[in-house]
Amino acid sequence: MNRTLIVTNDFPPRAGGIQSFVHGLAACRPPGSVMVYAPSWPGCADFDRRQPYPVVRHPTSLMLPTRAVARRAAELVTGSECETVVFGAAAPLGLLAPRMRAAGARRIVMVTHGHEAAWAGVPVARGLLARIGAHADAVTYLGEYTRRRLAEVIPEDRLVRLAPGVDTGLFRPGAGGQGVRAALGLEDRPVVVCLSRLVPRKGQDMLLRAWPRVLRAVPDAVLLIVGGGPYRRVLERLARPMGDSVRITGPVPWASLPAHLDAGDVFAMPCRTRLGGLDVEGLGIVYLEASASGLPVVAGSSGGAPDAVLPGETGLVVDGASPAEIAAALVRLLEDPAAARAMGERGREWVEREWDWKLVTDRFAGLLETPPGTAAVAGT
Structure with a gap:
C-alpha cells in the first residue's frame, strides 16, 4: 500500500476553508494509508482521537521550514515508510521537499491555495515558489485564476487541478x-x-x-x-x-x-x-x-x-x-x-x-498513485 504523509500548517481543529480541505483529503484515503504532521491547536488532542489515522502534532501552533520541522518530518517518512509526501500548502513548507526525498519519499505533491498565487507576483517570494515547484512531481491549483498565476513560475506540465469538494449530504436545504x-x-x-x-x-x-x-x-x-x-x-x-x-x-x-x-x-x-x-x-x-x-x-x-x-x-x-x-x-x-x-x-x-467530494477523492487518489515524476492524471 502506498503510504502518504501530509505535512500541513492548516488542519482542524483550527477553523478555516483550507483546514477543511486538507482534512477532507486525509479523510478520503483508505485506512492505514495516511498520516498527518500538523501544528498544535487548542482542542487538538480530542480531535485527533476521533480520526481514523494518526496525527502527529508539532509542539507549537506554527510550522516553518526549519531544521527541527524537517528532521521530524523526515523521521516520519522513514519510520512509517511513506512513499508520498503531500504538502497541504506548498508555501512555505514545500521548501522541505529535498529533505523528504533524501528520507525516502518517491513522490512529492504540493497543494496550493490563494497565497501561493499571490507569491507568484512578488519578486523574492516568486523565487521561493519557483524553488518549491522545482522539487515537486505535481503542484495543484484551484481554478483558472490560480493556474494562470502559478504558471508564471512553475512548469505547466506539473500543474494539475485539485479544488475542494462539498459534502452535499451535510450542506443542503433543510439542514437546520x-x-x-x-x-x-x-x-x-x-x-x-x-x-x-x-x-x-x-x-x-x-x-x-x-x-x-x-x-x-x-x-x-x-x-x-x-x-x-x-x-x-x-x-x-x-x-x-x-x-x-x-x-x-x-x-x-x-x-x-x-x-x-x-x-x-x-x-x-x-x-x-x-x-x-x-x-x-x-x-x-x-x-x-x-x-x-x-x-x-x-x-x-x-x-x-x-x-x-x-x-x-x-x-x-x-x-x-x-x-x-x-x-x-x-x-x-x-x-x-x-x-x-x-x-x-x-x-x-x-x-x-x-464539486462533489467523490470527484475530489478520485482526483486526489490519481495524484498519489501516479508514478514519480508524472504530474497530470486522467480526468483532472
Missing part, C-alpha cells in the same frame, strides 16, 4: 436553518448570511456599509454575520447604528455551519483583493457550500472567487470595494425571491454535478 432562525428571533424576515473568518479581505465591512441601502428597499431584512476573527470589534462598531437588522454571532461549532447557511435566503461574501495583490481569495469554498445549501450567492471579484460562481445562474459577482454594487445585487435577490430560489436550485445542481 429553521432552528437557527428561531434561536435568533429572525422568524420570517429575509436573511442575508455571510459565513467566514472575520478579516478585511472577506468583505464583511463592505456588507455593513452597503446595508443601509438594502434596508431602504427591504426594511425588514437581516444581515447575519457568522464567524470569528480579528476584525470582529471593527464590524461590531460598524453594525451598532443598524440595531437588530444586523446579527454577529461570533464563531460557531463546525457541525452547526450547515444550519447557519440554511438559515439564509441569500449568501454574500463580497471579498476584495488587498495589499497590492498579496491578500487575495484563492477560490472560496463557502460559496459552493452555500450553493449546495440552495442559496444564491453574491461573491466578490477577488482572485479565483468568480470560479465558484456561474454569474447570473448560481449567483452574482460584484466589485467587493463598492457598497453601491453590493447593495444593488442584494436588493435584486431579496426583492425577487422566486428568481433567488431558482438560482439556489441551479447552484445545488451545479455543485452536485461538478
